[in-house]
Amino acid sequence: MPVCGLSRLISQTIVCARVTGVDLILVWTEGSAVACERLCPHEQADLARGHLSGERLFCPRHAASFDLRTGRISYGWPYRTLRIYPTRIDDEQVWIDATVVNSRAI
Ligand code: FES
Numbered sequence: 567m568p569v570c571g572l573s574r575l576i577s578q579t580i581v582c583a584r585v586t587g588v589d590l591i592l593v594w595t596e597g598s599a600v601a602c603e604r605l606c607p608h609e610q611a612d613l614a615r616g617h618l619s620g621e622r623l624f625c626p627r628h629a630a631s632f633d634l635r636t637g638r639i640s641y642g643w644p645y646r647t648l649r650i651y652p653t654r655i656d657d658e659q660v661w662i663d664a665t666v667v668n669s670r671a672i
Pocket residue numbers: 606607608609610611625626627628629630
């Protein structure tokens with residue numbers, strides 16, 4: 567399903583979205599669109615308020631960071647990886663496969 571216009575994502579860098587009841591963020595990084603869960607796996611801070619450095623997304627609360635290619639959390643943090651969802655760009659829209667979002671939301 568289409569979740570965001572490409573030009574909007576490029577201009578805003580981080581955009582919130584909701585796909586079949588799951589809160590996500592879209593991130594424009596290194597020339598591509600990445601979708602991931604919105605809440606930090608540590609204490610559920612809103613990652614939409616985080617900041618980017620290259621392909622790392624930093625949590626706004628305690629500054630753990632996540633590799634947006636793998637979801638892996640920064641060294642020393644014993645928490646699970648961030649859920650990353652595949653995206654594609656077509657017709658100036660960012661698309662997400664809602665079935666994948668649902669299957670990984672649990
Ligand atoms: S809530 Fe994100 S690092 Fe603690």
